[in-house]
Amino acid sequence: MTQTALILGATGRFGRNASAAFRDAGWDLRLYDRTKGDLLNAASGADVIVNGWNPPYSKWAALLPGLTRQVIEAARASGATVMQPANVYVYGFRDAMPRVVGPEVPQRATNGLGRLRIEMEQSYRDADVQVILLRGGDFLDNQASAGWFDRIIAKDAAKGKLSYPGALDQPHSWAFLPDMTAALPPLAEMRADLGQFTDLAFGGYTLTGEELATACGAAVGREVTVSPMSWLPLQIARPFWAEARYLLEMRYLWDQPHELDGTALATLLPDLPQTPAEDAIRAALEL
16 A cells, blocks of 8 residues: 655755655655645645754744644644654764764754754654654755755865865765665655664765865866865854854864764665765766
8 A cells, every 4th residue: 555755845955855765665745835734634644754844043943843843743643653854963062972973872962053953852752753863964965955065065166176164184974865865765664663763874975075075076077176165254244144153053063073873774774775975976066
């Protein structure tokens, strides 16, 4: 019998890729429009709710708690399993954040955005609905999506230049969205064998700024150099642009070495494909 996935935020990066993954796996899709629909009605009869909602940083404090409650209420009423993307913000800064992070690592963030994500995840842990959390690094997409990679880092890659926002020799975690979201349908199909709350990390790629430049060079077939990005424009914009404050708050992640431990996910899904980094970057560059 065909199963149904309700996708929230289907026009965003995660939601769009999740929709493609479920469609390719033969699921029926419901794409929810938050400006027009009624979530409880939309969730009725759905097997899973994929929460791709991600408001701007400056609206997280105002919107995240309420959006999370809405998702939980819809899952409770429908009996659906919630599938929620997660990030590395929860792990903290410097000594609080080990290099390798994953489901068993304590969540010690003290900054505002990190605490909001901890609170959101705790709401799911405390809820009486089944939740599958899939955690990834910074996104690489196969369409223009105004992310760090296509909008800032690689905007001049065709000219052989990258502008990197952190230390060039520190490892940083990346997730190619078509690969990450490909894990959602098989996880949904085994949900009866999972616990009420499942926290999984998608390993993706771990690359320094220098390694990213090398991979970009291989993708475009020419030498690509990388230099540090100036944060001065964001510092100047901070009094006038709300998002600048939060981008500066998360600056530490570009200097903080980190990678995601995807062992648990690989154990559950040993055949999950992983696009070679060069091919993923080529797709991300062809925006």
